[in-house]
Amino acid sequence: MGRPGGGFGRPRTPRPPPTPEQILALAAKEHVPARIAKGDLEGKMKCRVWRKLHAEEARRFDQVYELMGKNPGLSLPDGFGVLQSGLTVAEFLARKERTQRKAAVKQARGEVDDTSVGAFIQGLLESKTELAVVLGERTVLDTLSAVEPISFLLTRSGRLEKLQVVMITRRSDWDLLTPHLERDPKLSQKPANVARQPDKRPFSDPRPFLDHQGERVRLTLRNGIQLESTLRVVGRFDLILGEDGHELFVPLHALVRFSAADDSEEADLDTDGDTSGDETEQND
Numbered sequence: 001m002g003r004p005g006g007g008f009g010r011p012r013t014p015r016p017p018p019t020p021e022q023i024l025a026l027a028a029k030e031h032v033p034a035r036i037a038k039g040d041l042e043g044k045m046k047c048r049v050w051r052k053l054h055a056e057e058a059r060r061f062d063q064v065y066e067l068m069g070k071n072p073g074l075s076l077p078d079g080f081g082v083l084q085s086g087l088t089v090a091e092f093l094a095r096k097e098r099t100q101r102k103a104a105v106k107q108a109r110g111e112v113d114d115t116s117v118g119a120f121i122q123g124l125l126e127s128k129t130e131l132a133v134v135l136g137e138r139t140v141l142d143t144l145s146a147v148e149p150i151s152f153l154l155t156r157s158g159r160l161e162k163l164q165v166v167m168i169t170r171r172s173d174w175d176l177l178t179p180h181l182e183r184d185p186k187l188s189q190k191p192a193n194v195a196r197q198p199d200k201r202p203f204s205d206p207r208p209f210l211d212h213q214g215e216r217v218r219l220t221l222r223n224g225i226q227l228e229s230t231l232r233v234v235g236r237f238d239l240i241l242g243e244d245g246h247e248l249f250v251p252l253h254a255l256v257r258f259s260a261a262d263d264s265e266e267a268d269l270d271t272d273g274d275t276s277g278d279e280t281e282q283n284d
Contacts, residue, residue, distance in 0.1 A: 018042065031061040101199035108205040109236040117235030120247065121147055124168075132174030133160065134167040136191035136223045141171055163194050166221050168249040169242075187224030187256065194222065194253050203255045209234040212260055217241070219250065220257035228261055 018041035027037035030047035040047045051058040064079035071089050074082075082092045124131065125144040133140040133154070140160070146153035152160045169177070198204040212231050219227045219241075229248060233240040241248040 015043065028065065031058065031065045033061070098197070098199065102197070105198045105204045108207055112206045112210070112234060112236045114236040116233045117238050117240060117249075120233070120240055120249065128155075130171040132169055132171045133165060134169075134174075134223070134225070135164050136166060139174070162251065163196075163253060165251055166191075166223050166254040167225065169247065173242075173246050173248075182226040184220055184224040184226060187220070187222060189224075191224070192222040192256050198253075201253055203252045203258060206234050206236055206252060209239060209258075216261035218257075218259050218261055219255060221250065221254045222256050 018038055022041060023034050023038045026032075026041060026047065027034045030037065030040075030051070032047045032050055036045065036047055036050045039045050060080075060083065063083055064076060067079045067082060067089065068074045068076070074089060078092065078096070081096070082089050085092055085095075087095065121144070125147060128143050130141065130143055133142060133152070140154065140157050142154040142157045144152060145155045148159075150162055152162060152165070154160055195201050209231065213234055215231055216228060217231045219229075219239075221227070227241065227248065227250075229241040230243070231239060231241055232247065237252055239250045239252065241250060
């Protein structure tokens, strides 16, 4: 459109788009969502107008930014998480870390094939093989009658929670193995507890064991039993060691130390620590 007196106005030079840094800086300064700060920088609704129109939401942003000011390093999403949960900052971050650790364990387990371990246990069940089920402070001689998500059902002894199991082998092999077993004296007197939360156990991720399949390895179990044998199969929750027909079934939760047989150092657990936990967690 021509201006009075003739002529045309010069076209406006479009402003450059705001950078992420500019958007975040304005959002932090005005205590508004990033989308509102971006709109302000683009010539749309001003931050102060948004705060007047959305007073309740603006108040929550004020509270979150106040938390962030008192807790350097706290992110905006975590600040809202603290506000919504009613927890302290320390409590919320601890809960978030636990959730992330649990998710990491779940992901790790999902990357390992459990078919071979399942077939081994199913074979023991179907053959009604007499087993030695080694627990923390005793050994149960029985046969398997069923396998449940978190339990084994034994023919004579009834239901046995999987977390109680330290090792399973054939009774005939156990009778031969027992006289030659080496034991950690400290753990023999006081077996290490098993944390209910998998992420709090010394060994929950099965993937590192895959590199040792076919090798001789050394294990120390939570009741002090020390084994040196060939690692044959790695499952999501368990290891199978030994020779064909003379296997040793060892759950990961039963391990307190592990190393390759030719290693000079072992992955270890401080057995003075409390690893009992208090949350129910399926070991399936």
